[in-house]
Amino acid sequence: DVKVTQSSRYLVKRTGEKVFLECVQDMDHENMFWYRQDPGLGLRLIYFSYDVKMKEKGDIPEGYSVSREKKERFSLILESASTNQTSMYLCASSLGDRTKNIQYFGAGTRLSVL
């Protein structure tokens, strides 16, 4: 079974802090994604990556950056956390087949910024 592991289930940070959310997948997937999920808004894509050291902006990249130094790891960085970044963050991975793109999700990180 594919396993996507997010480093923290719950995280509490203060405004202005630099925050790292880590995601690791164990199935050698080429694609990795970061979403945020908010009530009434569904999932919104922040950033994605199709290969090591490669990144593409999603729908809401402002205030975020990402890093993919190794194929299995995709990090989401909040350079200076703000209260409007309080949300559930979901990481996903998929094989490189762009005709299918079945995504496997981690359990999520619920981030609170105070």
Next chain:
Amino acid sequence: SQQGEEDPQALSIQEGENATMNCSYKTSINNLQWYRQNSGRGLVHLILIRSNEREKHSGRLRVTLDTSKKSSSLLITASRAADTASYFCATLPIGGADGLTFGKGTHLIIQP
């Protein structure tokens, strides 16, 4: 950008009944997928239907796709309490450069 829109937003039925959820989308797609999310957890892939397919089954799940109406439906037969979850449709646009686009979900509650 958000493309899929599920309908209804919430659905409450009795255990044993069938549950039907609908999804509409806007652009031409390569495939459409349904995912389930239990409260506070990640999403789990349920079923994929390609744009050249009209119906697909998996266990108690039945998915239909009407590309002329740009809509899909997910039917869960003989519902169980464990089916209580949020259900999302996701579309892979032709080209698929940006990956899947998810709807806002239908929250399904199965009353015992």
